[in-house]
Amino acid sequence: MTTAATRHDRQISPVFLALVAVMAASAWAVWKEYGASPGFGVFLFVVSGWIVSLCLHEYAHARAALHSGDLTVGAKGYLTLNPLRYTHVALSIVLPVLFVVMGGIGLPGGAVFIERHRIRGRWRHSLISAAGPLTNILFAAALTAPFWLHALDGVPDVFRYALAFLALLQVTAAILNLLPVPGLDGYGIVEPWLSPALRRQVEPFAPFGLLAVFGVLWIPSVNHAFFDGVDALMRALDVSEWDTYWGQEYFRFWQGEPRVPVPFGS
Template sequence: MTFAAMQRSRSEDRRISPVFWVLLAVLGTSAWALQADYGNMRFGVFLFVVSGWMVSLCLHEYAHARTALHGGDITVGAKGYLTLNPLKYANVLFSFVLPLVFIILNGIGLPGGAVWIERSRIHGRLKHSLVSAAGPLVNVACAAVLLIPVGAGWVEGLGLVSAMSFLGMLQISAALLNFLPVPGLDGYGIVEPWLSYRTRRAIESFAPYGMLAVFVLLWQPQVNQVFFDAVRGTMDLFGVPGYLGDLGYHLFRFWVQ
């Protein structure tokens, strides 16, 4: 392969996917419709939240991949992880379908695992931790982008305010869940490099059940209450009352009267 061909291939590996541009277009259009009070408000909230959530998932996985690239895994480009194309991820079902189902069922932003990082190419415990931390930090940033304007009163219109509040609530819930040091979540990926080999081997057999255990716990009313109290408490730090997120969830489910 010539140098020019290599450069062209590398450029294509990092070119933003049309799928991502479509998601951004839906997000922007629905935001405009809500701001202008155009069309069905509840359906507009649904489109805003779904498209915004998928955009944040793409950015979440991109952050993992980009950090891994700088850490030494040069294979992420060829896998399409730098194009922000959700169809390139390892498991579309677990990364996008199931999180959307969880949002519909109980309003929780479920973290999804999608990119396959070749950890053997990355050397240094700190680099491994940063790769894992990059994703949930994106959720924190997205929450700030959504909630700061609402808390500061820069956004007008009940539809857009409630939609941004609910989407911000989802970002906070995803970040809180993902930072848990539970196998299968990014929180465990952050601390795993610092554990002894013996401890990692002992935990390894329980890894497939980590996320399942979290799901089961979240279905328990007491745990669910504590979790959402933490989410709403975090929203309060941005000056956004939790009831706006609850209202956004109600409007999001436009099929429920």
């Protein structure tokens, strides 16, 4: 018999709390310019912050599923925010972090296993899929708030760059995840509204959707158009390309400490 999630099932995992602690400690270190290499502090802050956002992304899917009728998510550990309890740790955590390190792009992660047959109503199915990328959007809004609120007076430059780069990852993850491509959350939003015949035709392609997206992004013209759109959105949030660029440069501490020139006109 399936029961509602217990208090133990909802208890926040020590693994997640440790990630939050690393994020907070590294943020303090970057702010205070503590240590010989500020780049290493930026790296820890961005990676831990990125993993925290992935945990919240998956938690949002699970929480929406719980309130939509799938009471099994608690027993599976999805409500504890423990990244080790996801069905595909490599896809949800390891691969996204590798893409951040290698290319500075927010790879959509996945997944928690939702028992969709327990859920009734197309709107609920769509909401479950939308909950993850909405979390990335809210995370990006929080990170960029100091920029669009013009509250950066006194904020150390390196900390500003780190915030900008982490926000960029959230924006790219949200955009990619909302694409209506099989296997991504965007398709999960529209899938309940498609005919059963069309869904059966598309289903075999779902495991390859993410690979197809990144294959297309390798095309130079598409890549430039995508990042031009991302940069335009970041500028709308008052985050400049200068900030995100130097955030990524500091993040790549293994390449040597960057020498940031003074912006023209400052």
